């Protein structure tokens with residue numbers, strides 16, 4: 035089976051002035067469709083940098099990043115935007131919904147960007163997704179009019195808008211209380227059961243333990259990569 039994510043000897047350094055600061059060293063990794071991968075590690079160990087390479091937001095200094103059939107360094111910015119729109123849903127810690135749009139309009143946006151579905155079908159899909167995340171009655175509310183957990187559920191629905199095979203989440207529960215965090219995590223499990231691949235950076239050890247594969251980064255290297263039968267496998 036071809037992995038949905040394949041990283042070969044990835045090295046990443048940021049250059050500040052004349053100083054090059056290495057952040058990721060020699061990362062090689064294969065993730066297969068249907069896995070739910072958590073990435074853990076102390077602050078500053080390169081977790082978000084790794085996610086940004088997977089979404090093409092950032093490029094490696096050397097090595098290759100293959101995601102959903104494309105080698106991302108080979109894509110130009112415009113190609114990357116189109117690739118991202120079709121292949122990856124991104125969920126952020128602070129939701130990042132557009133404040134002047136209703137939840138329904140926020141979910142419609144990625145579909146409007148890609149433009150493959152006719153308008154009526156986009157609306158049907160947005161309503162289906164709102165239902166999936168239990169926000170049907172909040173469809174016309176602005177983000178500021180709903181709770182943090184509801185905003186994050188709307189953000190997950192937005193990430194799902196174009197039905198991407200891969201969902202990438204950077205501390206998606208970091209701004210939520212523990213009960214709400216669990217309900218958001220349960221939603222991720224549902225998506226995984228539906229066949230999505232998930233990669234989630236988290237500081238929440240309990241949630242990380244409940245994923246099917248837990249990767250620990252330390253000083254920019256993979257310290258451990260545990261995939262166990264006892265953990266939930268989708």
Ligand SMILES: Nc1ncnc2c1ncn2[C@@H]1O[C@H](COP(=O)(O)OP(=O)(O)OP(=O)(O)O)[C@@H](O)[C@H]1O
Nearest residue numbers: 048049050057075076077078079080081082083084
């Ligand atoms: N755009 C950037 N320019 C320069 N340095 C950066 C940039 N982004 C991240 N870094 C540095 O890279 C290192 C790793 O940062 P990263 O955000 O990937 O860590 P992290 O493990 O996700 O941390 P946290 O858990 O605090 O979010 C840090 O030292 C950070 O300061």
